[in-house]
Amino acid sequence: MDEVIISGLTKRFDDLTAVDHIELTVPEGSIYGLLGPNGAGKSTTIRLLCTLLRPNEGTAKVGGYDIIESPVQVREITGVLPEEGNHTLYQTMSAYENLEYFGNLYGIPRDELPTRIEELLTFMDLWERKDDPAGELSTGNRQRLALCRALLHRPKILLLDEPTSALDPVAAKRVRELILSLAEKYKQTFFINSHNLAEVQRMCDRIAIIDEGQILLSGATQELRSRLQASQNFRIRVVDDLENTLSISKAMNFVKSAEREADSILVTIDDPLKNNTTLMQALISKGIHIIEFAEEEATLEDLYLDVIKGGVK
Ligand SMILES: Nc1ncnc2c1ncn2[C@@H]1O[C@H](COP(=O)(O)OP(=O)(O)OP(=O)(O)O)[C@@H](O)[C@H]1O
Ligand SMILES: [Mg+2]
Incomplete structure (x- = not known):
């Protein structure tokens, strides 16, 4: 009920x-x-x-x-x-x-x-x-x-x-x-x-x-979070070459955004199952030594900002 x-x-x-x-x-x-x-x-x-x-x-x-x-x-x-x-x-x-x-x-x-x-x-x-x-x-x-x-x-x-x-x-x-x-x-x-x-x-x-005054989105918390799976954040740590990592990442058409954060790069990747290995290979082929390439748990904050900005419907 x-x-x-x-x-x-x-x-x-x-x-x-x-x-x-x-x-x-x-x-x-x-x-x-x-x-x-x-x-x-x-x-x-x-x-x-x-x-x-x-x-x-x-x-x-x-x-x-x-x-x-x-x-x-x-x-x-x-x-x-x-x-x-x-x-x-x-x-x-x-x-x-x-x-x-x-x-x-x-x-x-x-x-x-x-x-x-x-x-x-x-x-x-x-x-x-x-x-x-x-x-x-x-x-x-x-x-x-x-x-x-x-x-x-x-x-x-x-x-x-x-x-x-x-x-x-x-x-x-x-x-x-x-x-x-x-x-x-x-x-x-x-x-x-x-x-x-x-x-x-x-x-x-x-x-x-x-x-x-308007409801933009509603549903089970789990479901809403899984809507984010279409694109996902990954944190990349490398030996030394953060600036190069950033520019290589930005040059990929499936990378929605890439930002430097202290000692790592945070990238948002479309269709990650397919594309994250492509990015990894591109970095390796340019001589970058990857220490970590880890999935970041999606938060509702990403969804919230998307929704408020009119991104997700
Ligand atoms: N009694 C009132 N008379 C005139 N305007 C009002 C009145 N109560 C609320 N409003 C207006 O209605 C809108 C919604 O207000 P409401 O207090 O519901 O927002 P809210 O989501 O609770 O915000 P907050 O997070 O700041 O508490 C606001 O623009 C507010 O200024
Ligand atoms: Mg209030």
């Missing part, structure tokens, strides 16, 4: 179309990444899905409920981490009191609430900080507390807007691990906004790329 089905969703702010007739489906249990540069329309999409904004056209079904017809039900089954997640916390109330307050708002039974709060704070490594005012927590801990708040009523679907932005690499990794273990433990569906490719690549099983 698909947990989020977006059909023709459109949001305009005056002349600006922030979200432009987007179509997306998020399968149950997936961790779906919506990837795009600043101003692409990611946050607007999440605000539409969590019913904070009303679309001008189109609609979406979240967990089977229409965002226009059944906004109350949509709110009940979703947990939201808004763009400035930690601004949704009461800064002078303790971590525990914040969750208690929101737990009461969500109508979680009073006899169950303390157990749930303890479970979540422990899970997020925050139990020892439970009496600290939210405003005095570190950014990473505040973000985790905001995540606890989003998870408190055990929503089926989590809508997270840039959950690791503003976090240092260690804290970001910890939040990623938490999301992955939550997905595994509670079988929740995650819809995550990010402009960080590496993050999406590590965490999400499916991604869509959005720019100027």
